[in-house]
Amino acid sequence: MDSDEIRRAVTRMFHEILExxxxxxxxxxxxxxxxxxxxxxxxxxxxxxxxNVTVPVGRLDINxxxxxxxxxxxxxIRPTTMPVDVAGRTVVLVDDVLYTGRTxxxxxxxxxxxxxxxxIQATALVDRGHRELPIRADFxxxxxxxxxxxxxxxxxxxxxxxxxxxxxxxxxx
Amino acid sequence: MVATVANDNELFQGNAVPVxxxxxxxxxxxxxxxxEITATLDNAAAMRAVLERDVKKxxxxxxxxxxxxxxxxxxxxxxxFEEAGKILSADVINMTASASSIEKGESLLNTGLTLQAMGxxxxxxxxxxxxxxxxxxxxxKNVAVINAGDGAHAHPTQGxxxxxxxxxxxxxxxxxxxxxxxxxxxxxxxxxAVWGFAKxxxxxxxxxxxxLMPDPLTxxxxxxxxxxxxxxxxxxxxxxxxxxxxxxxxxxxxxxxxQSERQQRGFFxxxxxxxxxxxxNDQRMARANPNALLMHPGPMxxxxxxxxxxxxxxxxxxxxxxTNGVAIRMALLYQLAxxxxxxx
Numbered sequence: 001m002d003s004d005e006i007r008r009a010v011t012r013m014f015h016e017i018l019e020x021x022x023x024x025x026x027x028x029x030x031x032x033x034x035x036x037x038x039x040x041x042x043x044x045x046x047x048x049x050x051x052n053v054t055v056p057v058g059r060l061d062i063n064x065x066x067x068x069x070x071x072x073x074x075x076x077i078r079p080t081t082m083p084v085d086v087a088g089r090t091v092v093l094v095d096d097v098l099y100t101g102r103t104x105x106x107x108x109x110x111x112x113x114x115x116x117x118x119x120i121q122a123t124a125l126v127d128r129g130h131r132e133l134p135i136r137a138d139f140x141x142x143x144x145x146x147x148x149x150x151x152x153x154x155x156x157x158x159x160x161x162x163x164x165x166x167x168x169x170x171x172x173x
Numbered sequence: 174m175v176a177t178v179a180n181d182n183e184l185f186q187g188n189a190v191p192v193x194x195x196x197x198x199x200x201x202x203x204x205x206x207x208x209e210i211t212a213t214l215d216n217a218a219a220m221r222a223v224l225e226r227d228v229k230k231x232x233x234x235x236x237x238x239x240x241x242x243x244x245x246x247x248x249x250x251x252x253x254f255e256e257a258g259k260i261l262s263a264d265v266i267n268m269t270a271s272a273s274s275i276e277k278g279e280s281l282l283n284t285g286l287t288l289q290a291m292g293x294x295x296x297x298x299x300x301x302x303x304x305x306x307x308x309x310x311x312x313x314k315n316v317a318v319i320n321a322g323d324g325a326h327a328h329p330t331q332g333x334x335x336x337x338x339x340x341x342x343x344x345x346x347x348x349x350x351x352x353x354x355x356x357x358x359x360x361x362x363x364x365x366a367v368w369g370f371a372k373x374x375x376x377x378x379x380x381x382x383x384x385l386m387p388d389p390l391t392x393x394x395x396x397x398x399x400x401x402x403x404x405x406x407x408x409x410x411x412x413x414x415x416x417x418x419x420x421x422x423x424x425x426x427x428x429x430x431x432q433s434e435r436q437q438r439g440f441f442x443x444x445x446x447x448x449x450x451x452x453x454n455d456q457r458m459a460r461a462n463p464n465a466l467l468m469h470p471g472p473m474x475x476x477x478x479x480x481x482x483x484x485x486x487x488x489x490x491x492x493x494x495x496t497n498g499v500a501i502r503m504a505l506l507y508q509l510a511x512x513x514x515x516x517x
Contacts (some may be wrong), residue, residue, distance in 0.1 A: 064223070065231065076192060076215060077215075078215070079222040081222075113226070114226065
């Protein structure tokens with residue numbers, strides 16, 4: 001995906017989010033660090049332009065909720081910040097790639113520790129399949145079938161200086 | 174479009190910047206790089222945010238067993254480790270030397286091997302003898318060891334919480350002037366703090382009775398370059414026995430606990446003289462920078478090394494040090510408990 005395709009996908013996703021939730025009332029976009037955050041901010045910006053309402057954007061660090069601490073080296077953890085209380089809100093989790101579903105599970109646990117939201121929905125720019133948990137995204141930018149050997153790399157201007165999505169071969173470098 | 178990379182997919186997409194240095198144990202700050210110190214303080218900042226929540230519990234260390242093994246009395250350090258472990262959902266077991274087989278003469282090595290056989294993942298040890306944590310770390314294959322104070326040698330978690338507190342309030346550490354006053358010679362707190370502040374680029378002045386100052390001529394210790402011509406981080410550390418001179422322009426003053434038994438052993442003539450020349454009080458703080466801050470590792474002798482008014486005043490960070498201590502220990506436990514499993 002190039003930057004135009006990403007832009008069009010984000011445009012469709014924000015429309016779907018508003019349609020499903022009958023507007024922007026009570027929404028909270030929770031970007032999962034790192035690249036869920038710029039995506040959540042883009043969705044919020046588009047909603048602001050289209051509907052003239054400001055949807056709060058939170059940042060979620062889910063490292064403390066992962067179930068695979070033992071399989072990975074020590075990570076840097078960053079603060080989870082929510083501009084508003086999650087209680088009673090519709091929390092839309094925003095991530096760049098949906099893969100095993102473990103990140104979304106961890107994010108749901110993290111949200112639940114902050115309060116009791118009205119409901120939680122999940123958004124991903126790319127759904128690459130290979131779920132290991134009974135989790136699906138409510139809003140998807142693009143479904144990209146992959147082999148497990150492959151990687152999906154998403155880059156955003158805000159974090160990487162360029163907008164693109166590529167499929168890469170794992171581990172031969 | 175196909176390219177090749179070495180990264181694991183989740184690492185690639187996630188929030189995954191590893192902490193530099195695949196550390197197994199925390200024994201002192203002398204083997205921490207400046208980058209690792211910064212990464213640890215950053216993680217502690219995230220942990221601090223967890224401490225401020227209504228629900229102070231995250232599942233990060235579920236199923237891990239942490240043992241606190243204390244051969245010396247302690248309140249804040251032991252409880253702080255226990256709280257840190259419990260907030261991270263680890264199981265924490267406390268053992269004190271006075272109520273265990275150690276009373277029956279069990280050696281440190283056998284105690285360590287026993288705990289290892291029971292499946293303990295992390296041992297937090299305080300011991301009156303310098304080097305005891307290093308000894309355990311050398312002899313236990315499957316356990317991470319954290320030094321919670323060994324003799325007069327090191328107290329790295331205290332050093333890190335001091336760095337965190339200072340960085341939080343000064344906005345950074347490099348270039349700031351830090352005065353550490355008191356019994357530096359016998360202080361493991363000072364020894365670790367000196368390493369930490371010096372590595373972070375602060376200017377450190379040690380002050381106190383000349384009999385309680387470390388010897389700058391100790392081999393391998395001081396000077397502009399260390400072994401092999403590598404820049405010595407201690408080059409920014411100096412001694413100024415007069416506190417009135419040392420405190421001039423200081424950004425941070427750390428008062429150390431004065432143990433009264435030092436007087437009986439002749440290190441200084443009288444408490445009254447110590448108070449007159451080395452107590453940190455309002456008059457002395459007036460010589461420091463206008464916003465200078467006060468720290469103390471506790472437990473305090475109020476009215477001796479620090480005046481009560483100052484200790485409980487606006488410039489005092491003493492209670493905040495305690496809170497930050499929990500956050501720092503959470504960060505270290507998280508970083509270590511992950512590493513144990515990776516290496517096994």
